[in-house]
Amino acid sequence: MPVAVVRRAVRETVSGLPREFWWLWTSTLINRLGAFVATFMALYLTLDRGYSASYAGLVASLHGLGGVVSSLVAGVMTDRFGRRPTLLVAQVSTAGSVALLGFMQDPVAIAAVAFLVGMASNASRPAVQAMMADIVRPEDRVRAFSLNYWAINLGFAVSSMGAGFIAEFSYLAGFLIEAGMTLVCAFVVFAKLPESKPVQVAKETAPAVGLGTVLRDGRFMSVVGLSFLVALVFQQGSVGLPIAMGEAGFTPADYGTAMAVNGVMIVVLQIPVTRFIEHRDPRRLLVVSSILAGYGFGLTAFAGSVGVFTLTVCVWTLAEIVNAPTQTGLVVRLSPVHGRGRYQGMYTLSWALASLVAPVMSGLVIDRFGAAYLWGLCAVVGTVAGLGYALLMRRLPTEDPVREPVREPATAAVREPVAAAVREPVAQGVRTSARESVPVPEPRPASLADAVVVDVGPAAVGCGPALEAAPTPAPEPPLRTESTPA
Secondary structure: OHHHHHHHHHHHHHOOOOHHHHHHHHHHHHHHHOOOHHHHHHHHHHHHOOOOHHHHHHHHHHHHHHHHHHHHHHHHHHHHOOHHHHHHHHHHHHHHHHHHHHHOOOHHHHHHHHHHHHHHHHOHHHHHHHHHHHHOOHHHHHHHHHHHHHHHHHHHHHHHHHHHHHHHHOHHHHHHHHHHHHHHHHHHHHHHOOOOOOOOOOOOOOOOOOHHHHHHOHHHHHHHHHHHHHHHHHHOOOOHHHHHHHHOOOOHHHHHHHHHHHHHHHHHHHHHHHHHHOOOOHHHHHHHHHHHHHHHHHHHHHOOOHHHHHHHHHHHHHHHHHHHHHHHHHHHHOOOHHHHHHHHHHHHHHHHHHHHHHHHHHHHHHHHOOHHHHHHHHHHHHHHHHHHHHHHHOOOOOOOOOOOOOOOOOOHHHHHHHHHHHHHHHHOOOOOOOOOOOOOOOOOOOOOOOOEEEEEOOEEEEEOOOOOOOOOOOOOOOOOOOOOOO
C-alpha cells in the first residue's frame, strides 16, 4: 500500500506538465550534474596553484560580480532576442570560458576569465525562468519551479561528491568535463526546445517594457528588496556558518556533515512539501518561510555540538524548500508577459548582489562582534523580510485578473486543431460575425500556448478556457458543433 501511495504521489506531481518543460528540466539537471568548478575552485587556486586565500576570495568575488552584470544584460536579451537564443549563447559561452579557465596560468588572466565564467553561467537564469513561465500553465507554475529547484539541488549534490574524486585525478579534467556537459545542455536546447517568447498582438495590449519600467514598478522592486534580504540570510549557510564553526573548534568534516543534511532534505522533501503548499496562499508561505529562515539561523547562536548545528540546518532548509518556488512564482505573477526576461533578470540580480554582500557582512560582524551577533542579525533580517511580505501581500489580489496574451504555438499540433475548429462550423453553415463565436471544448492546449486566437475576417474564433461562447441568436435553432480539442 505505501508503494502505491508513493507512485500515485509521484504521478500527480509530474503529470500535466508539457513536454517542453521536461526538456528544460533535463537541461537544468545535466548542467548541475557537471557543476564541478564552483565546488573545487578555492581548493584548485590554493592547493594546486599555490595562491593565497585572499586571492581565492578575490577570484570568487569577481565571479560573483560577473553574475551581477549579466543578470540585467541577459534579462534584456531574453525579451529582445528570445529565450532560446539567450540560452544557447549563455551555455556555449559558459562551456568555452570554463574550458579556457582550466588552461590559464597567469593570476590576472585567471581572475579575468573567472569574471567571464560568472557572466556566462548566470546569463541563462532569466531565460530559463521566463521560458518556464511561458510554457507552464499558471496553476502549475509553483510545482514546475519546485521540480526545477529539486533538479538543481540533486545535480549539485551529485556533482559535489564527484568533484572530490575528479580533483584527486586532475583539476583540468574537471574543467573540461563541465565544459562538455554544458555543451550537452546547449544541444538539448537547440534540438528539443522551441522558442516560447509570447507573440505581441497589439501595441495597446502589450506596451513596451524596458529596465526603466521595471525600476518604476514599486511593488515588484519591493519584492526584489525583500528577496535580497532573504538571500542574505540563506547565504550564511555557505559563508558565515563554516567560519563560525571553525572558530568554535569544529573541523571541516563537521561542517560537511551538517551541510549534507541541507542537500538530503531538499532532495527528499522538496516534492512532497510542494504538493502540500502548491495551492496554499503565497502570502502566508512567504511570511512564514522568511521568519523561519531568520530564526533557523538565529538558533545557531545556541549550537554547541554537531547535532545542534545539524538541527538548525534542518530548520532553515525547510524554509528554503518553501520559499524558493513560492518566491519565483510570485515574480512571474508580478511580471508582464512581454517583460518577463527583464523582470526575471532583476530578480536574479537580488541573489547575485547577496552573494557579493554576504561574505563581507558576515566577516565584519564576526570579526568585530562575534558569531552570536551574526546569528542574531539573521533573526532580525528574517523578521523584517517577513513583515515586509505581510504588508506587501495585502495589496496582491488572490487571483491574477489579467488574461495572458496570445503565444505562438511551438508546433503544428496547436495550429491544426484550431484550423479544424474554424473550418468545421463554416462547413455546417454557421454564420460567424464580430458578435458571435463558436462553442469550443473546455480543455487547454498541452503546448506552449495558454490560449490561441485565430483571426477570420472581422470575427475571431477562440479556443481556451478564457473565452466564452456567445449563444446562437434566435430564431435559428442552435447547432451542436464538435471540434478537436486543442
